[in-house]
Amino acid sequence: MAVEEHEKPASFKTGHERRCSYSSGLAGQVAVITGGASGIGAATARLFTRHGARVVIADIQPSLGEKLLKELGSQAEYVECDVRREEDIEKTVNTAYALEGRLDIYHSNAGIIGCVGPIDEIRIDEYDATIAVNLRAAVIGIKHAARVMRPHKRGSIVVSGSVASLMGGMGPHGYTISKAGLVGLVKSCAAELGPFNIRVNMISPGRISTPLTAFALSALAERDSSSVTVEDIDNIVAKPSILPDRLLTELDVANAALYLASDMGGYVSGHNLVLDGGKTAVQVLGAGGNTWYTKYIPMLRENGKRGLQ
């Protein structure tokens, strides 16, 4: 169905007006962030409130949630919400909606590493539990967010993916499958909800040092009967980067969420925004840089430009 067949949203502006009104501000807006008590979700809650939003933090860690509320003040609420349970997500969305009679942003961010180990040893109960948090919960979240956003003909849904959504070998099987599944979910829902002015996007970060990463490494170490240190975590987190002297931080991911959630990303939908410093986009040949630029091309030039024509 063509966009023109739908009633235009109240905020619809044309041409010049629209170009001049992009804003990173979230004043008066209401956001739900699942897994908002820790790591990336907590950083995003901080950034969204700083930009004026009221934020509902949905998590299963009440002590961390309460601690964050003390920091964020009256702009934030904590809701105990196990994203494996549809009734919890439904209650969370309804709580958020009741605050101002609107839900502008739903950030499906709660995630776990889940099952680890080789495919021929995978425990299907653990696999199901991984999918329940990382994929099924996003389906439920979008279902309920769309329910309240659609009548207002506006909204932004942001899903936490991972570089594991793009490539194998970036995480355990269950994790990789769940994150790759989110790509389909985001595109499918972007197609349905776009005509209602609801954008659906995904953020796929590389590794950051959060409790999730620490858990992943300790789970692997446990399997191998080895130990893992803070230095190991720092080294592994630093490894994926091709940008010197720069690690990915929770704030980088929160900035991406702000971009997608706000007017700044107002023409972006169905997109998987990869935050990996280019790691999955390039193949670096040779240590210390890409030898195409540092070695082979100068070598060919010296040899009379053979191969350059």
Ligand SMILES: NC(=O)c1ccc[n+]([C@@H]2O[C@H](COP(=O)([O-])OP(=O)(O)OC[C@H]3O[C@@H](n4cnc5c(N)ncnc54)[C@H](O)[C@@H]3O)[C@@H](O)[C@H]2O)c1
């Ligand atoms: N840290 C990384 O390197 C990294 C990289 C790529 C993607 N991600 C993704 O980012 C998201 C956030 O991860 P993080 O690194 O901030 O980890 P984190 O462990 O700091 O935060 C995850 C949050 O999800 C919550 N959660 C887990 N199970 C839940 C459930 N059943 N119901 C409600 N909440 C639940 C946890 O309590 C926690 O607060 C995840 O989806 C993760 O897959 C993380």
